[in-house]
Amino acid sequence: MKKTSDLVKFHQQLNDAFYELEKEEEFPNLFYTAFLSGENTLFQKTVSETKTFHEEWIGTIESYFPSLDKITKDPKSGLKYLQEVVAIEKAKKTNSDSIRHLAANTHLIKEIRDGQVIPKKILTTQAEIQYAIYENRFIKTLVNRLFDFVNNRHELVKNNVESFQTKQFKLTSQFEVRETKVDLGIELKFIEDLENDEVSHYNHELLNRIQSLLKKVNGIRVSLFMEELKNAKPVIPPIMKTSILLKNVDYQNCYNLWLYLDKYNTLNYNVNVTEKNLTFDRYYLRNVYQSALTAFTTVYANQKALEDHYQYLDVTEYKKKSPKFLKKSLSDIMKNPDPFILEDTQINQYFLDQNKMAFSEKLDRFKDESSSYDVALRKALRDTIAITNTLFQDYFDLNDDDEADDIFFSRMVKQDLDAELLRAKDRARIARIIRETKEVDYNNSIRLEKRMLKEIERVNKEISKGLKKRAIDEAKKQAIEERIKLERSNLDKNQETLSGYLEFVSEQKRIITDEARDVTERIKAEEKRIKAEEKKIIELEKKKATIQYNQELRKLKTKQRLEKEKMEKLAKAKIRAEKKRFKDEQLKLEKASKERIRKEKEKVRTQAENKIKTVKKEKSNTME
Incomplete structure (x- = not known):
């Protein structure tokens, strides 16, 4: 809100109006007492x-x-080839496909004259850019x-x-x-x-x-x-x-x-x-209480005023029904499920988890019974696929075992060959659809196998790179071993040099040990002297701290006394200011009351004068 001057002005006028109402009426104070309680x-x-x-x-x-x-x-x-059989007069160009088509369809030959073949119609091929x-x-x-x-x-x-x-x-x-x-x-x-x-x-x-x-x-x-x-x-x-x-x-x-x-x-x-x-000050809180008073009185007073009108309004009655408790078991729900309209017709997660669990159990069982993992996996896959095949055969009635058993009785019964033919065609069509679907799945399996083979090839390349790197590392290792062999061949010379160096180091170590002993003794003596000085300094600091504490305590007491006197003065000044404000408000109210009385007197006097003038005018009119 960009412009707020008129809002601030209205808010101030509203506060003044509330102030006048709260002084004149008793209910606001009653409401505030209940509200704050x-x-x-x-x-x-x-x-x-x-x-x-x-x-x-x-x-x-x-x-x-x-x-x-x-x-x-x-x-x-790309090029798209359109082939069409047209009359020989409309053919513009022929090719080898035209000759082969004419040889396979001799009824399109018009005549053979002098060893030349003259066709009636011929196959033409047109190429289009696609x-x-x-x-x-x-x-x-x-x-x-x-x-x-x-x-x-x-x-x-x-x-x-x-x-x-x-x-x-x-x-x-x-x-x-x-x-x-x-x-x-x-x-x-x-x-x-x-x-x-x-x-x-x-x-x-x-x-x-x-x-x-x-x-x-x-x-x-x-x-x-x-x-x-x-x-x-x-x-x-x-x-x-x-x-x-x-x-x-x-x-x-x-x-x-x-x-x-x-x-x-x-x-x-x-x-x-x-x-x-955001925080609230006392003026803001007072406005909040006034808003609560306004909301309460607006709703409650209007409802009281409209009670007679409300009794003629329509009443809606209803009964609350208790909740329905389901007593079906999970198996009943699975056998007779309530109908739902679903957009997603794919297998849901529940059945997928159940099938995964069943397949895992079969695989574990066949692993215990079989000689290798591959044999167990083949058996588990065959069982899983057999479930789907059995589903198709049972649902579409593709199993011919019953017919083979009853072949003797079927020969004795007259059959409707047309119905049998339609049934056989229908079953053949279903079998073809199942085969085509399985072919798509088979092709997908082949693609998956090819992708896996490519992945194996990629991993083999990575392994080859690793082997090359390992060969380089092995060459470096052999070079290091060769250096070690050379070092061992020169071991005697190195031993003599090392012995001389060790003797030198031992002598230096003895000298350093003696010097360290002397330094340690001097350090201990110095530590004793420093501790004695520290003890004296600590005692001195304790005395200084005690003196400083007493001084600070006296200053604090003095400050508290001055603050107390200052607070008393401020309280007295505030009381005087409140008394003065009360007197000013009282004078203001008396002045306003006198002003209202004066205005009322003037109003009454004016009305009386007007009435007198009216009466005089009426008398004068009567006398005339």
Whole structure:
């Protein structure tokens, strides 16, 4: 709130009006007594919050943007061959496929004349440039993802670019007025913009950078490249690493950008929070009590005044039902579950954990029974897959064992061959779908195995590097051992030299020991002398400290006496000031009372004079 002068003026007038009411009426004092006798809680604080967003992601996207722009302006393309059988008059060009097709479809030959074949119709092949190759569909999907990525962050930064300050006030009170229990609560919150030039300038610059980046991405979204691929199917992860994605630098940068968008799913920012608890002075507290009085009297008095009106209002009656206690067991719930509408139809975590537990138990059991881990794993996998196969066979009735058992009786019963044929076709179609699904799973297993083999190859390369490094370390080790051998061959010479050096060291050690003994004795004597001096100094300091303590004690007593006299003088002065203020207020009230009496007298006199004039005028009119 920028302008507050009128608010301050209104607040002062409101205080004056309350002061007059509190002097004239008895209920405010009664309410204040009850209010202050209850349980009151006052709370007031101010919180300043400033957000600073990170900008590293913008630089990362901008670094990859030239490659994305280059691809959309000059994309890769492929050839799409369209084959069509047309009349010989419309055929412009033939190839080997046309000859093979004509040889396989001799009914298209019109005639053979002089050893030459003249066809009626022939297969033609037309080549068209196709931009909807996998790599370009990948770029299209990346552009759409990038637009959503930047646009979401733009909206978030735009809505949080400004800093703000929150001021909060809360009053809770429980008290009793004239045998009525009151639970009163007042809560106010003010949110104002916070002027922080440095942070605001940084966030607005960041917002401008995001807007510029969003315009660039939107420019690519409306380019001819995206228009050409408007109806192309977007790619779905995992991304296939084609030769173009691996070898072309620009496509490789776009693939790295895809990975970055997958990893960076948050927008980081720093929040600087400043919190301050605000205090209350006695004038502020008085205004708070007056606000509580206003709220109480407004609600209570209006409800009392409208009691007659309230009795004609509609009354809503209802019965509270007791909670329903579930008495089903877990097995009953699993067999007869209550219906729920779920969006996610994948296997949930509960069944996944149960299947993992069952598979782990089977694997442990087969490990105890089998000769190796591989055999146990194969048995466990076969059992797990057998469960799925049995589910398919039982649900779709694909098991032919019962029919084989009853073949004798089936020959004796007349069968509906058409129905049997439809049933066989239906079962064959289901079997084909199951096979195709298993083929997809089989291909995924092969891809997984290939990835694992590549990982093994990579680890082998790392091991080879480690072996080379180990060979180098081994060569260094052998060089050190060779040096040690040379040192051992010269051991005698080194021993003689070392013996002479040790004798010299022993002599020096003896000399140093003698000197150390003399120094130790001198140090002990010096320590005794220093201790004696320290004892004298300590005694002297104790005496000085006692004298200083007594002096400080006398000064403190004198200071306390002076402070006491000063406080008494201030108290007397304050009492005199209060008496003077009371007299001034009394004089002011008497003066105001006299002024009101004078005004009333003048008003009465004026009214009387007006009446007299009116009467005289009426008499004069009557006499005339």
